Amino acid sequence: MATQRQLIYDYLRHKKKFPNIWCAGCGIGIVMGAIIRAVDDLGYDKNQVAMISGIGCSGRMPVYLDFYTMHTTHGRALSFATGLKLARPELKIIVVMGDGDALAIGGNHFIHTARRNIDLTAIVINNATYGMTGGQYSPTTPQHMLATTAPYGNIEQDFPICELAQVCGAAFVARSTVYHVEELQGYIEQGLEKKGFALIEAVSYCHTTYGRLNRLGSAVDMMRALKENSITRQAAEKLPPEELQGKIVRGIFVDREVPEYTELYQKIIERAQSGGKA
Amino acid sequence: MATQRQLIYDYLRHKKKFPNIWCAGCGIGIVMGAIIRAVDDLGYDKNQVAMISGIGCSGRMPVYLDFYTMHTTHGRALSFATGLKLARPELKIIVVMGDGDALAIGGNHFIHTARRNIDLTAIVINNATYGMTGGQYSPTTPQHMLATTAPYGNIEQDFPICELAQVCGAAFVARSTVYHVEELQGYIEQGLEKKGFALIEAVSYCHTTYGRLNRLGSAVDMMRALKENSITRQAAEKLPPEELQGKIVRGIFVDREVPEYTELYQKIIERAQSGGKA
Amino acid sequence: MRTAFLQGNEACAYGALAAGCRFFAGYPITPSTTIAETMARELPKVGGVFIQMEDEIASLAAVLGASVGGLKAMTATSGPGFSLMQEHIGYAVMAEIPCVIVDVQRLGPSTGQPTSPSQGDVMQARWGTHGDHPIIALSPTSVRECFDLTVTAFNLSEKYRTPVILLMDAVVGHMREKVSLPAPEELEVIDRARPNVPPEWYFPYEETASDVPPMANFGDGFRYHITGLMHDRAGFPTQRLDEINAWLTRIFRKIDAHVDDIAITEAINVEHARTLVIAYGCTARAAKEAVYMCRRHRVGLLILKTLWPFPKDQVLVAAHEAQRVVVPEMNMGQIALEVERLVGRSKVRRVRRADGEMITPQEIRAAIEYKE
Amino acid sequence: MRTAFLQGNEACAYGALAAGCRFFAGYPITPSTTIAETMARELPKVGGVFIQMEDEIASLAAVLGASVGGLKAMTATSGPGFSLMQEHIGYAVMAEIPCVIVDVQRLGPSTGQPTSPSQGDVMQARWGTHGDHPIIALSPTSVRECFDLTVTAFNLSEKYRTPVILLMDAVVGHMREKVSLPAPEELEVIDRARPNVPPEWYFPYEETASDVPPMANFGDGFRYHITGLMHDRAGFPTQRLDEINAWLTRIFRKIDAHVDDIAITEAINVEHARTLVIAYGCTARAAKEAVYMCRRHRVGLLILKTLWPFPKDQVLVAAHEAQRVVVPEMNMGQIALEVERLVGRSKVRRVRRADGEMITPQEIRAAIEYKE
Amino acid sequence: MQAGEESQAVEEAPPETTKPRPKRRGKVTVFDNWCKGCGLCVAFCPRKVFELGPEGHPVVVHEERCTACNWCVYHCPDFAIVVELVEDGEQERKTGQAVGGRVRR
Amino acid sequence: MQAGEESQAVEEAPPETTKPRPKRRGKVTVFDNWCKGCGLCVAFCPRKVFELGPEGHPVVVHEERCTACNWCVYHCPDFAIVVELVEDGEQERKTGQAVGGRVRR
Amino acid sequence: MKKETTKPGIGRYEVRLAGKGGQGMILAGRILAEAVALYDGRNAVQTQDYGPEARGGASKSEVIISDGEIYYPKVMNADLLVCMSQEASDRYYYDLKRDGLLIIDSTNVDRSPTTRVVAVPITELAVKATGREITAAMVALGLICGLTKIVSEEALEKAIRSLVPKGTEELNVKAMHAGLEEAKRLLEAGLPISLPREL
């Protein structure tokens, strides 16, 4: 593994873009670190890697990374990525999205991209809120919590991101947190190596908006909470449902072989070119 | 139960709008019959019932029914219905959608409406295609089947509609077919009576587009196929996965108590008006 | 009268509440979000409903659903969200459903510069949805006007059964000013006309003297049909040319024939003005400053509070003696196109700026005093 | 040269293939669907990719992603879908990504009359997305032109790194005509300029002599950044006014300074014409018929193949001696607004119809011969 | 669903019923102006009451066999069939009512 | 994940280590110009190597305790910390490499 | 790309085929146009109108035939109007030229708007000839061919063969011939029929 200095030098647009725009202590930077170590570990050539994001705090990540990078519109990163992947099947494409980006405005593209099982590695940075716009409730804000648009407490159920990706047909699904960054990095690596749609949920609560509004303390306190409130899937299976309330379950939810979209399409091309039925 | 004559007189806009625009033998009309019998069975006042649809063959249903009816835009019926329900919690609202309507362009509203568990009865008429526009593949077209936009066969996985609604948090989820119309009617009744989001999938293959392209025979043949290729959940549980391939599994998938959205919001209003925390 | 120091966005929300708005559905976006946040806090206090939807498309759909259910309803967004709402604006026009859509304009196109103000969506407000349709759009210049014009927007929307767009900008929306808000009894609040016939006789899209048929709310016993298709007077789909034409001409006439009622302007020193400045939104404040700077000259100012339907008569009257018409806009020239069409291209001098900074009084003054 | 009896929609698809289009993403909608269906069948034969997306928003997004990956890419839709695509049209302008968007216009607003033709989206094509932006829009009058102008659309899009809109209508799209398609070698096909510097020196949004910076494709070793935010010449977000202004002026200049290259018109008998008819799309065919009917009079016809940027000079030249300019459109008057702005309101006579029927030659003739 | 299961069996019923006069009997009317001639009723009526007529609409040829099972009524997509229960002793309206898929509360 | 599990334990490690010179040792550098002073490294370093300085940035006060565990390196959101393994006999680069969450193929 | 053209539209012959969705009028129009354009070497433009979205009530197809360029692609005053339904006949008759030819399918149309009409039981002939109602459109094409000669028999047959669903070619050609024969019979009976002037 390359040293941190080398990683910074190799993968970050370090000369101009740092320090980054994220709040002090924001976990998005930690996810970014995990990504570059994963890419480095796997020995990918940078000219083989593209990163596509939507809009949000998490959406700002591509600016900092020396890949092919594209900061698209709010919610649609996966659709842009689908087009790019079909045009360039040889690229490794990482899609970084916030929870709002991926599941509120982008929810439809999320479920359809998973259904198509196209070879993309999607990372949802779940901070339980709309960070960029200042703390409104998102589809992953837990019930009863406060948000600027839920001043009386959120009354909506939250999406189980991993279960959703699974039911739609994703090939690889896993969840970890920024506290467990090495575990997270491992999942990202597995996702990148998986032929098919891989979804990794990275839990990283926003302390600036969600944390402040709900009086959850500093970035340090919230980092500690990730450690204390999370549990592995194996351990979770042994617990009664009541005790699982409010716990973050980490682990791999799916890892299966499903025919991949660009490969299936390649077969169509072959069939059409050999005069097959149209 | 009222006689058919009475039902026609009471619930159909029979004077001007019939015969309906659907192809001879199209199951949408059968679903419509089930709906009016369900409403009649439950003894609802027509002034208490609204029907909202999107765009598609199925979306044309409201024209024929003497409720408050609204034919909205493609994919967004559930969002219109959400607004109406919040404005008029006392109304029974039936939302009729095609598979494309509900799950292609409308997929995001589908998962979010289920997640919010708002008291609507949603009926997805799954004909495995875009009927209205002439037979393109939809998110429920089975793999390998032909469609006008899949001349070499469809390579996409199809959505498991019921599982999707379930994972998102719907209170009631069931599937039947137009062959099993009385079962279907029963589910619709249960959905209407359920406080919360109820999703009923009504399988009714389109013989005009999907059937013709895939040489599945006439409306009669395809009706017979519904009977022969479907199986109850109970029976399905006993079968090995291989034998379930291509089978339509009928039955109730979820029936649970989940706090309902308009009721939860009513509590917010009470809290706000009694000077509760904002 | 209640004196407060308010943000434009807050004043807009309070205006909505004062106008009787009881439903808000929206999706957060800078610089409009404080409208949603204020509504989330205030609506339940008056028994109203706030909901944050999954996107802007669903937001406007929910607003239309609620309006059909009888609640005055509103959404607020900015450029990207406004683009996404376009399909449903057309639906609201087609189905004649009252609602108010606030667009707090920011610098575009695309994500642009989310925190910078702009007046770049003026033509989009007119033409953003597909197909021919009339539209009403208002644009406030001050915090107080954010309140007033929101009330007006609801009133016009209810009166004409049509969506009304409130085109704010990030300056006016985020600006704080001291305002005295009128007491409820000082306000004129218009509610939609309701049918006064038995349900069997009700035609939701009938020709009426006012061109605006009364609207029954779902739930009130009038079981009628609403569609985005071309429809007959009963609301049912039609393909008959006579019915399509009747609808189309009525829908335009109900706005065009009432431009006098809808077109709000403020004229300052326009009589005998040899130079006329036409401005709106936050730019009107720079224009006012500029016009007062140049008081020696015969300079008049026409402030457009209504942008669409375009206040044609007011512009023609005010420009009557003008040899030059200066149109400052925080865009590349949008309202200027319409002014040129009316007064002739040669007379018009555009002052345009689309980089997120306000146009200064000095820039407008330079255009007023420019010697060709 | 290959003679065939084709539908306008098919000709459009074949034109795309001939222009080198290798990616299509779309969502079915009447009356555009046969374009998608033809592409679904033909693209794999040439190694290209067809994908039906979950909606129109995703369709244009996928098109832009594919274009960034180096494929010429297209989508096709009609009014409701075109409304949904507006946000991404702005993104394409902002990020300067070539692509072709076909809108086969049907009668609107809203769902309208899906099988009826219309020219109701002309102003939407210009102004539909938020924020200031230039746009190119072409409109064919025949099946052969559906082919030709699709090729032109791709050429312009690649040449100017910009989205190009092909505004068809349901008449032209569904009409069948005998056409002779040019052989590949007879066609001029333009590909985007690629950088000829090493990656370290590459600035994707640099000022260049042509105003159009070369474009590197993702995957080709040029690791640069694309964003919908205002950006500097390297593509990174900026808030600097000088950089924003440089971008904004370049983006307009690259179109405005090349109107001569972009604006395509066909002039018939316009010299010394005292009455000039200006028409486009299927209506131009009615106009041609009408003009030939009135041959005794000095009647000229200017057919606009390019609608945006507006062919200002051609219109001014053709209208030079005209005392009357007749503008027939299957809408309530959209291009007429621009004509009025250029030649003066008093000269213009609109012939408008927005009920789904074509304007007849007789209706245009009546306007030509009308005595005020 | 129970009712649904019931109807699953109907097609297999004997085409020519041996009992000429079933206990529950129906009077069958087809509205030609609404019927589109899809043939569902003809194909699936368990008692083969219909035949396809020359105009493409079903013709009631064996009304005496009809058991008022309502299959055709519930499955006609065009609301073109009405079956009235013929009062033939005790098994009248009540039996007819039992067919609806009532919700169990 | 194995490595992740490992790091779960780190905060509980004794603040004042009894062994003054751990086997694996790190040379710790903080780049003040990138550091935003969030305090994560200060709070979570299992060996309490850092203290918060007057400028709000962490100051390396007990470098000798550092085990080159890389917690701070992996968790600093601002890439402001570099820990170099001090070669101190055999446990050098190889040990450092073991920390990455390698994918098992 | 600017060009000046002055060639006017000459020898224009306008055909409208009208009926209900499902009667095959749109395909018939396409066949007629393609026969004329690809096999007879003339120009032809074909357009169509149908109901909302996928299908529905009225449906019509128009074909303009000319030796010159065709500008306006729609019928202004029909030279030939074929009506396969009552509604079509009621609605479109007013567009017929004074000396135009009106053909109605007397199987479906009871009330003819005029007595100057060629009333043929087209659907009945089709059922007789092929047993399939849907082939009525081909009978109509045969009739048109035989009565007006705007299309040659060979061209029409080629076009039918290339455009009808695979496997149904013979059936459809058979129906066309039934139409042709009926035309011959009518012509022999000496009907006053206005024929295309310049073709």
Add this chain to the structure above:
Amino acid sequence: MKKETTKPGIGRYEVRLAGKGGQGMILAGRILAEAVALYDGRNAVQTQDYGPEARGGASKSEVIISDGEIYYPKVMNADLLVCMSQEASDRYYYDLKRDGLLIIDSTNVDRSPTTRVVAVPITELAVKATGREITAAMVALGLICGLTKIVSEEALEKAIRSLVPKGTEELNVKAMHAGLEEAKRLLEAGLPISLPREL
């Protein structure tokens, strides 16, 4: 709703408070404006500029104060400019009136663009007074109040109390007093400060 107004903007005093996101400049502007408008009975308009979407680099707040109507809501030529960061000072100095007042936080600004400047270690004073850097904005407000009198002490204190987060009122008022005292000290030292003319 048409009306004619002729009253021009008089007695206009323009303030710009500039710094980095997180230094509280936007809140400070709001407090100043609200103090002047609600408690001193003048007119005030406050506007703000900040970085992309939620937060970011530079941040500024502008307050226009007048006894008359305020039209243009932004600073044209600042009467008072407070710079809490080097970048702000470099960037905004050029907008200052020739006789305008420039206050810089010498804790953060090393290079002053001019010598006609009141340099005060504002952040340092804040830390001294309250132990919390974030209260520097209140020290700045106290300074402004003490030096320019555009706002009264009472109004300022009221506005602070009503706008700072609950529970931090005393802390913030304390910081304001630190600013006021520093202003007194400076005034006693006889600094040449241009004061609002017409207020």
